[in-house]
Amino acid sequence: MRRCIVVGCGGRGGYWTNRVLAGMKDQVEVVALVDIDEEALAKGAATHDLPESALFEDADEAMDAVEADFCLISTPPWIHEENVRSACEHNLPVLMEKPIADTLEASVRIKKMVDQAKLQCVIVQNYRYSPFMLAFRDAVRGGSVGRLSYVVARFAADYNPPKMWGKRFRHEMDHALLIEGSVHHFDMIRNVSGRDCEEIFGYGWIPAWADFEGNSNGLYVMKLTDDAFASYEGSCTTEGYENPWHHEYYRAECEEGAVVVGADNIVKILRVDGAEEVVEQPVGIPEQGEAIVLEFLEYLATGVPPQTAIEDNIKSVGMVFAAIRCDETGQPVNVNEMLAEAEERVEV
Numbered sequence: 163m164r165r166c167i168v169v170g171c172g173g174r175g176g177y178w179t180n181r182v183l184a185g186m187k188d189q190v191e192v193v194a195l196v197d198i199d200e201e202a203l204a205k206g207a208a209t210h211d212l213p214e215s216a217l218f219e220d221a222d223e224a225m226d227a228v229e230a231d232f233c234l235i236s237t238p239p240w241i242h243e244e245n246v247r248s249a250c251e252h253n254l255p256v257l258m259e260k261p262i263a264d265t266l267e268a269s270v271r272i273k274k275m276v277d278q279a280k281l282q283c284v285i286v287q288n289y290r291y292s293p294f295m296l297a298f299r300d301a302v303r304g305g306s307v308g309r310l311s312y313v314v315a316r317f318a319a320d321y322n323p324p325k326m327w328g329k330r331f332r333h334e335m336d337h338a339l340l341i342e343g344s345v346h347h348f349d350m351i352r353n354v355s356g357r358d359c360e361e362i363f364g365y366g367w368i369p370a371w372a373d374f375e376g377n378s379n380g381l382y383v384m385k386l387t388d389d390a391f392a393s394y395e396g397s398c399t400t401e402g403y404e405n406p407w408h409h410e411y412y413r414a415e416c417e418e419g420a421v422v423v424g425a426d427n428i429v430k431i432l433r434v435d436g437a438e439e440v441v442e443q444p445v446g447i448p449e450q451g452e453a454i455v456l457e458f459l460e461y462l463a464t465g466v467p468p469q470t471a472i473e474d475n476i477k478s479v480g481m482v483f484a485a486i487r488c489d490e491t492g493q494p495v496n497v498n499e500m501l502a503e504a505e506e507r508v509e510v
């Protein structure tokens with residue numbers, strides 16, 4: 163049994179607290195909850211039968227007061243750094259929601275902090291664990307369609323008024339699409355291609371009618387390792403033809419056909435001779451959040467890093483900050499050079 167402190171138990175943290183961890187009480191004991199919102203604390207306390215003394219408004223105080231084996235962080239992105247700092251000071255491994263942080267510098271500091279403290283840190287990229295994206299990835303990487311040429315990805319949601327993207331902060335922050343949204347799709351491009359992004363170029367913008375203060379739309383092209391490419395369309399202001407969360411469009415163009423999945427979640431291979439084949443999806447697998455916690459527990463037990471350990475995930479969030487730099491400079495950005503320069507410059 164591993165003991166967990168949940169930091170941020172409202173919003174997405176409510177899913178972790180009241181759904182995922184509520185269903186894993188035989189493997190994880192929630193020993194404390196941290197949130198600045200009383201309602202979120204009360205709901206989590208009821209789920210896990212916790213006394214008042216296990217509820218905190220401050221992560222540091224919780225970690226001082228309660229013994230634990232790891233923490234699960236699900237606060238807004240700009241709070242992640244202070245939460246990870248507290249975790250490192252208390253020798254607690256970290257399972258944390260994407261993105262690593264809201265700036266390149268904070269992301270690199272977080273990576274350095276956990277490296278120096280020799281603590282496991284895993285970033286949640288739940289879309290990797292859906293049955294259709296597991297099937298898509300295996301169809302591309304399994305070899306039956308030959309070598310990969312390029313990947314096309316599309317996320318398009320309608321957050322035009324009166325609709326809204328979850329909490330209001332996404333409409334007020336800088337680079338809302340890239341930081342809160344595209345990090346999932348960039349990570350998925352790496353996941354399905356089995357490649358990293360070398361260089362990225364594109365544009366981000368806010369349509370005149372959008373209810374956003376930071377870029378809500380973007381179009382980017384990427385040069386991947388091993389002679390492959392990718393393109394990405396991201397939009398928070400789409401009317402009519404949507405590919406919203408869990409219904410994104412991905413297409414991998416390969417030597418002997420294309421692998422495609424759209425809003426209906428059906429994965430197909432379209433062969434060069436015109437044959438169309440529906441790809442079977444795994445059944446009976448753990449729900450995304452449960453799969454992630456199980457992988458994390460395995461990491462704690464074995465020391466073998468899972469697929470979205472921070473040392474790998476920095477390359478996905480690196481794509482986000484490289485795209486932001488393109489938005490700002492109008493120039494292509496080399497992701498590895500940008501990350502290496504930041505590692506050199508940024509101090510913990």
Ligand SMILES: NC(=O)c1ccc[n+]([C@@H]2O[C@H](COP(=O)([O-])OP(=O)(O)OC[C@H]3O[C@@H](n4cnc5c(N)ncnc54)[C@H](O)[C@@H]3O)[C@@H](O)[C@H]2O)c1
Pocket residue numbers: 169170171172173174175196197198199202219220221236237238239241259260261286287288328329342
């Ligand atoms: N993986 C996914 O599919 C997914 C979906 C939604 C959000 N997220 C991520 O989850 C994280 C949280 O986003 P959200 O949508 O739940 O935001 P939210 O605002 O809905 O919830 C954040 C929670 O953190 C609490 N909080 C804020 N500051 C705090 C502090 N200093 N200490 C303790 N608690 C604090 C808030 O009261 C709230 O309960 C973000 O990193 C976001 O990108 C991931």
